Each structure stands twice: as structure tokens, then as C-alpha cells.
Amino acid sequence: MTPPLRKVALTAHVTSSVGWLGAVAAFLALAIAGLAGQDPQTVRGAYVAMEVTGWFVLVPLSFASLLTGLIQALGTTWGLFRHYWILFKLLINVVATVLLLVHMQVVSHVAGAAAGKTLSSADLTGMRIQLVADAGAALLVLVVAATLSVFKPRGMTRYGQRQHHVRRDGQRKQPALSARQPSDAGG
Template identity: 60%
Template sequence: MNMRPGLRKIVLVAHIVSSVGSLGAVAGFLALAVAGLTSQDAQVTRSAYVAMEVIARFVIVPLVSASLLIGVAQSLGTTWGLFRHYWVLAKLLLTLLTVIVLLLQMEGIAHVAAVAVETTLSSADLLGLRRSLVVHAAGGLVVLLVTTTLSVYKPGGMTRYGWRKLHNQKGDPV
């Protein structure tokens, strides 16, 4: 099933916007995580962690989820397919992994933000969790850069399923 050209372009724009928006939001989240971890100013630290929860909950989770859902819809509605090319499959798996890790991290993000609201964090308070936020944000940024690179370069290579579909469309025996 192929989308009509007008719909395909709208879906492509939505996918690009959600993906690039995710990239920018995660970069901002990482900057706040580093500021929260390294700042000597208690107000900066508190503000950073509260802002991180808001950004994660209301910007990053919706954008990454939208990117995943729109990407699946786009692949099913175009000739690329969801399982035909390794680069599409890699993007799907990386984005799915990103969503899962992000959702698992939300509890820790909310906890640090709640503690920051109620008390002044010392440099030793919740240090492991605060470092984890930096590491996971940096990892998420790398994954988003990899998926963006895959989208631009589209490295060759069809899956076995893709080869079968290609040969079936040409009328070749499998």
C-alpha cells in the first residue's frame, strides 16, 4: 500500500519535525543535566532538574513517541517498507530502544525533580542518579544522531524478506 504523494509529503514532514525536535530537546535536556550535575549554585541545580522533568514529560516523550509511530506509518505507506531494508529496520529498533529507555528513566527524572523542589541538593545527593541522567541523555543523543545519519545516507542492503518481496514483484520464482 503506497500513500498518495501529498499525504506522503505531509507524513515525511511530520516525521522530520518530530525527529529533529527530539534531537534538539534531548540536547537541551543534556545541557540541563550537565548544569545540574556540575553547578555550585543551588538555585541553578534545582531549576535544572525541575526543567528536565518538564522537558522530558511534555516534549521528549511525545516527540520520540510520535517519531516512532509516524516512522512506522511512513514505512508501511511507502516502497521502503518496514522490514525490507536493514537501515529502516535499524532505525525502528534504535527508536524503539530509545522509547523504552526513556520511559524507564522517567521515574528517576521525576524523583530527582521532586527532591530538587523539596530540598537543596548537595553535590553528593543522588549523585549516581544524576550522573545516570547525563549518561542516558548523551547516549540518547548519539542514538538520535545515528538514526538521522541512517535517514540521510540510507546504506544499501536488503533483508531476506526484502529480497523475496523484490523478486516476487518482478515475477521471479523464489
Template identity: 55%
Template structure:
């Protein structure tokens, strides 16, 4: 089912807003991680863990899920399709993988935030892992953004078959 132009613009706008929001929230998360790594104050590090948990659960996770859902709607409701072009499929798979890693990592963030809230001690061992997660997540989101803009050529076998079927379809009066 192809969306009407008005609905397509609405869905695209929502997808862009959620995706940019996700990118911005990850940058904020990364800024907190870097701040925690360069400070020597135990209370600051404890507060940062708590802030990271809040940003994660109330911004990053909802934005990631909304971006995934609106991306799926855009793929299904537009001529691009989900399986027709490699760049769309690759974007979708990267978004799913990144969202799964995010959800798995948020358990660790919550655990370390709870420990920090109770003990007010520095927990930097987990912070180095968060630097890798946030930096890697940012890199993947930038790759997804680049794919969205440049749309590299190349259709999947499914896409080529569908294109061939549409070209050979008889014209109805």
C-alpha cells in the first residue's frame, strides 16, 4: 500500500524528527560519559550515572523505537519498499541491531545508576564501556543518516524482480 503524498510527508517528518532526536540524545549521553571520565569527583560521577539512566530510558529508548517504527512505515508505505533496495534494508537492519544493543545495555546502565545512587562512589569501570557503546551508537546513527541522504544504487533480487514485473505488466485502459 502506497501512502498518499500528505500522509507520506507526515510520516517522513515524524521519522526525521525521531531520528534526529535519537542522534541528539546519544550525543548528550556521550557528553555525560566523557564528563564522568575526566572528573575526579565521586558525587559528580554518581549523578552522571543517574542522568544517563534517565536520558537512556526517557529519551534514547523511546526515540529509537519511534525511529524504528516510523522507518518501517516509510519503507512499507513508499515505493522504496523494505526489501527492494540494499540501502533501505541495510538501514533497517542497522536500526534493529542498534536498538537491541541499546535495550541490552540499558540494564547495565540502570544497575550501575542504582549502585551509584546508593553508595555515591565512583564506578568508572562501567563508564569506559559506555564510552564504547555511545561512540559506536553515534557512529552507526551517522552511517544510517548518510545512507538516507546518498541512497546508494543497487537493488536486491526481490527489488529487481518486482521492477521487472511492473515493467511487463499490461496497461489497463
């Protein structure tokens, strides 16, 4: 990628990833408000808002983060398979996205129950606790992914080590270009 394109791709990746992290924090706040809230309207609104936030913010940002991360990895010298930290981030992103899609089924169920009637403190307690726990775990996982991006721990994969040696050896074998060489054509 050209440097300007690389910056656009990096900006898109950082924006979608940090946006995902922030949206999960908001989702966690709604889940806590829904579980601990005393006012039935607040509880009802929290769960309905969680469903909207999940489908229209969390899910798109998770896919955007995955797509822009792949573009970054494949379009730059970092590569997708050269460094362990990139593979770990890819694994975190894929697993988190799949779990989010599964988690959204629970969110939709609780939101549907909340929209249909007023939830009492005893209704769907297990699912409501699960929403808080899952959002907290997701927040922690996304912070780990962000930390990997900032610190970029050392450690190349075997593939990365081979590529590094091939590139380094290829640079050694190329002769240095000196001043213009006279041609045999008598120019």
C-alpha cells in the first residue's frame, strides 16, 4: 500500500477497534442498569437499548475491526502470519465476533421480554446476569487486543523468521549500484 492509503487503513482500523471497545463499555453500563435498576421503565429501556446498540453498533464495528485488521496485516510489511501478536489479535477478533453473534441471541430474547412487559427483579435473572458478565469479559478481551497493538510483543512465527531471513539474504546478494557504468555500445 502507498503511505497515504496505509494511513487511511490504519485510521479505519483504530477507529473501528476503539469504537467497538467504547460501545462494549456502553453496553456494559446498560446491562448493569438493567440488572440493578429499580425503575421498571429504566430497566425496560436499558434492555431495548442494548438490542439496538448490539445489532447496529457492536456487530458492525466488530466486522469493521476484523476487515480493517486484515487489510492492515495483508497490505503492510507486518503481514498476517509473521508475528505472534498479530495472530493473537486475529484470533481474539474472530472469536469475539462469533461470541458476539451468539450473545446477541440472549440480548434479543431479554429485550423482547422487556418490550412485551415490565420485567420484575426475578424475571430472566440468569440471562440478565449473563449479559453483565459477558459484556465485562468482552471489555477485558478488547483491552488485551488494544494492549497487544500498542506493545507489539516480540516473537516471530517460523514463517516470519523465514521471510525475515529471505529478505535479509536477498538484500546482501544484490550488488550496490555505483555511478553510471559505461556501456559496451560506445556511447
